[in-house]
Amino acid sequence: MKHFIYNILAITLALSFVNCGGSKKESNNDASETEEISNNNIKLTKAQFEQSAMKLDGLEEKSFPVIVKTNGMIDVPPENRAVVSATMGGYIKKTPLLIGDIVKKGQVLVTIENPEFVSLQQEYLEIKEQLVYLKSEYERQKTLFDENITSKKNYLKTQSEYKTAQAKYNGLRKQLSMLNISPTNVENGTITTTATIYAPISGSITKMNVTKGTFVSPATPIMEIIDNDHIHIELSVFEKDIMKVKKDQRITFKIPEASTGTFEAEVHLIGTSINENRTIKVHGHPKDESKNNFLIGMFVEASIITDSIMSKAIPSEAIVAIDNSSYVLILESENGDEYTFKQIEVKTGSSYEGYTAIDAANTFDASTRFLTKGVFNLVGE
Structure with missing residues (x-):
């Protein structure tokens, strides 16, 4: 004492x-x-x-909760994260955006330039003109063959040439569309050296890997966009505890580096395989997520409430x-x-x-x- x-x-x-x-x-x-x-x-x-x-x-x-302690991070579903890249290589001509900018789906992100775009459009116009002739010749040979005037060999030859040209035309048209170059404009005589890349989703820019003049290939990630309208917490639960975890169980979690508050979530999905460090992924949905300024990648300390005594x-x-x-x-x-x-x-x-x-x-x-x-x-x- x-x-x-x-x-x-x-x-x-x-x-x-x-x-x-x-x-x-x-x-x-x-x-x-x-x-x-x-x-x-x-x-x-x-x-x-x-x-x-x-x-x-x-x-x-x-009443005292029986809890499973675990760690994890704030993340978004895969469909809310997009890595932007070019369909064909080229040099960045225009990039007006910065990290943190908010973009809408369909908004212009960057413009790339490549002389090969011109060759692609020329090839498209050439095959389009050839297709008109080949289609006419194919239809003529078919009529003659049906009337036993021409040989089957001639008919099959024109049929093959027409369908080959048609496949090439469709392929080139698809390439132009993927580059966001209008085939209709090309057919009307408008040839361009640039291609525009648009935002595939709405969200904020979290990574920017290029500047004006940078050469990019299809394998080059130009930028990353994340839509954090819906976030989740991705937790790693040890093998010894996973049998206690069930869907819809309550989760309390903290973000020790950014806040002293305690937040609420619930178990939404439980992984079905164990990774190399003997843990299983548990996916939780926070409550009132729109009221909290959660950032992707924040570290969380969580407690999954599995029972009470x-x-x-x-x-x-x-x-x-x-x-x-x-x-x-x-x-x-x-x-x-x-x-x-x-x-x-x-x-x-x-x-x-x-x-x-x-x-x-x-x-x-x-x-x-x-x-x-x-x-x-x-x-x-």
Whole structure:
């Protein structure tokens, strides 16, 4: 009990100044209280108790969650993330955007330039003109063949030439469309050296890998766009815990590097395979995600609530930790104007929402009264 002798002496002296100014009689009382402390008892007058805003409470039956602790990160579904690249190689001619810019689906992102675009359009026009002739010749040969005027060989030859040209025409037309070059404009005589790349999704630009004049190939990622209108938390749960996790279970999580708050989510999907570090991916949906400024890639510490148990508990502030042990003060007796408290070591369980479970091995009953406010003023290192 020597751990808290100095604390109680300080409180007693302070209270004696408040009451009447330090008489010899009060000094004798201080000595008496110090002696009681050394015998594992603390005595306080009701006036001292009230002036220090102390409080007594009994054991309460509380529900404590059974949790699986895990870590993860804020992420988005695959369809909300797009890496933009060019269909054909070229030099960046125009790139008006920066990281953080918000874009809409279909908005111009970059313009690329390549002389080969001209060759592609010329080839398209040539095959289009050939196709007109080959179609006419194919139809003529078919009519002659049907009337047994020409040989089957001639008919099949013109048919092959026509269908080959038709396939090439369709392929070139598709290439132009993929480059966002209008085949109709090309057919009308408008030839261009540039191709425009449009936003495939709405969102914000999170990566920009090019500048004006950069050469890009189809394998070059030009930029990344992320739509964070719907985010999720991607958690890694160890193999030993995964059987406890079920869909729709509640998740509480924190973002320790960015916030002191606690956020809510629920289990949405559970992975069906174990990766190399013996963990399984669990996908959670945050609640009220639109009200929070979550950023993709934020690290989260999460607790998945898999069950709950009822336990006897007291307010956490009623428990003081000293040298790796936990102690409480219980009301030993109440005599007139005086409270007598006794310090007891206890075994504690989990803590939740301001309460801590008291181990069943502790022999307390419904009549036991605990000092739940002001304990730190009396007990300390």
